[in-house]
Amino acid sequence: MIFAAGLGTRMAPLTDRCPKPLIPVAGRTLLDRALDMGRQAGASRIVVNTHYLGAQIADHLAGSQVAISDEPDLLDTGGGLRKALPLLGPESPSGPVMTLNPDVVWTGPNPLAALQAAWRDDMDALLALVPLDRARARVGAGDFSLDARGRISRKGDFVYAGAQIIRPQLLANIPDRAFSLNRLWDLMIARGSAFGMVHSGGWCDVGRPEAIAEAETLLTEAHA
Numbered sequence: 001m002i003f004a005a006g007l008g009t010r011m012a013p014l015t016d017r018c019p020k021p022l023i024p025v026a027g028r029t030l031l032d033r034a035l036d037m038g039r040q041a042g043a044s045r046i047v048v049n050t051h052y053l054g055a056q057i058a059d060h061l062a063g064s065q066v067a068i069s070d071e072p073d074l075l076d077t078g079g080g081l082r083k084a085l086p087l088l089g090p091e092s093p094s095g096p097v098m099t100l101n102p103d104v105v106w107t108g109p110n111p112l113a114a115l116q117a118a119w120r121d122d123m124d125a126l127l128a129l130v131p132l133d134r135a136r137a138r139v140g141a142g143d144f145s146l147d148a149r150g151r152i153s154r155k156g157d158f159v160y161a162g163a164q165i166i167r168p169q170l171l172a173n174i175p176d177r178a179f180s181l182n183r184l185w186d187l188m189i190a191r192g193s194a195f196g197m198v199h200s201g202g203w204c205d206v207g208r209p210e211a212i213a214e215a216e217t218l219l220t221e222a223h224a
Contacts, residue, residue, distance in 0.1 A: 001084050001099045002034050005051035005071050010207045011103075019053040021102045022060060025206060026216045031057065034102035035066065037163075041112035043098060047087045049080045077181040082171045094169055096123075099181075101162030105215040107222035108201015111163040115197060124193035125166040125185060129158040136204035136218060137211035144196060152196045153189060161199055 008020030015023070021031035031048070038046050049069040050057045058068055069084040081099065085092045096119065098112050111128045119126055129152075132142040138159055145156025152158075170187050188194035202222060204215040 001069075001081060001088060001097060002031070002038065002046065002048045003077055003080060003099065003101050004031060004057055005049040005054070005074060005080055006103075007052045007074075011209060014209050015052075017053075019050075019056055021048075022056060023206075023212070025105055025212055026219050029060070030102045030105075030206060031060065033105065034100050035064075037106070037110055037112055038098070038100060040110050041098070041116065043112070045087070045089050047084045049075075049084055073178070075178045078171065078174065078179040078184055079177055081166075081168060081181065085168060085171075092168065095167040096165045097168060098165050099163070103206050104162040105204045105206055105218060106161075106199070106201060107203075107218060108199065111161065111199050114199070115163060115165045118197050119165050122193065123165075123167075123195050124170070124188040124191065125164060126195045126197055127152060127185075128161040128163040128199050129196045130161045130199050130203045132157045132159055134203065135159040135161075136202070137208070137214045138205050139207075146196050146198075150195045150197070151189075151192055152185075152194050154186075158196060158198070161203055 004021040008015035011020050022029050047067045047069050049071055051071040051074050054070055067087040069087055075083055088097055115126055142157045143160045144152040144158045170184055174183050185194055202218045204218045206215050
């Protein structure tokens with residue numbers, strides 16, 4: 001699943017008339033970059049959720065066989081994933097499923113493929129992480145720490161990079177309609193079943209207009 005329903009307020013004024021996933025970086029939209037990553041990792045079903053200027057995203061995806069989960073009201077990442085589960089296939093309520101944030105540029109190994117290679121049956125979630133000192137255009141502190149077994153805990157010098165494999169079963173424990181996946185991660189952290197994998201390549205958060213140039217520099221460096 002690709003999360004594309006956000007308002008993109010940090011990216012204004014570029015998002016005044018264009019949804020953030022359709023903003024181009026180095027000549028290719030953020031959404032198309034995310035779709036390429038999913039397809040290259042072997043995803044057989046891809047779902048994109050939409051809300052703000054969703055018709056533009058639907059037009060962009062027309063004829064692509066990508067399913068759209070439209071959200072008349074914003075559901076945040078947790079609620080959005082739960083709404084999209086029927087479109088992800090009959091096995092999706094138990095999972096695992098891959099999710100991806102499109103407002104990121106990566107270099108190096110495909111993170112979704114790397115997550116699949118590292119996935120184990122004892123995991124409820126496996127998050128792609130980058131060290132804070134390699135997180136280009138990141139604003140703010142880190143998100144997580146890693147222990148010797150690779151389990152995550154809150155606060156630390158690793159940033160959630162926007163890609164993960166996650167089992168959706170614990171969504172049933174959250175009654176709210178709209179909520180963040182942070183709620184689900186906290187349940188899994190408490191169970192000791194939330195893990196992290198450090199991405200070995202480059203990464204840039206494309207959340208603000210000035211980050212586009214930095215992301216393009218990252219891509220240029222990777223192909224130098």
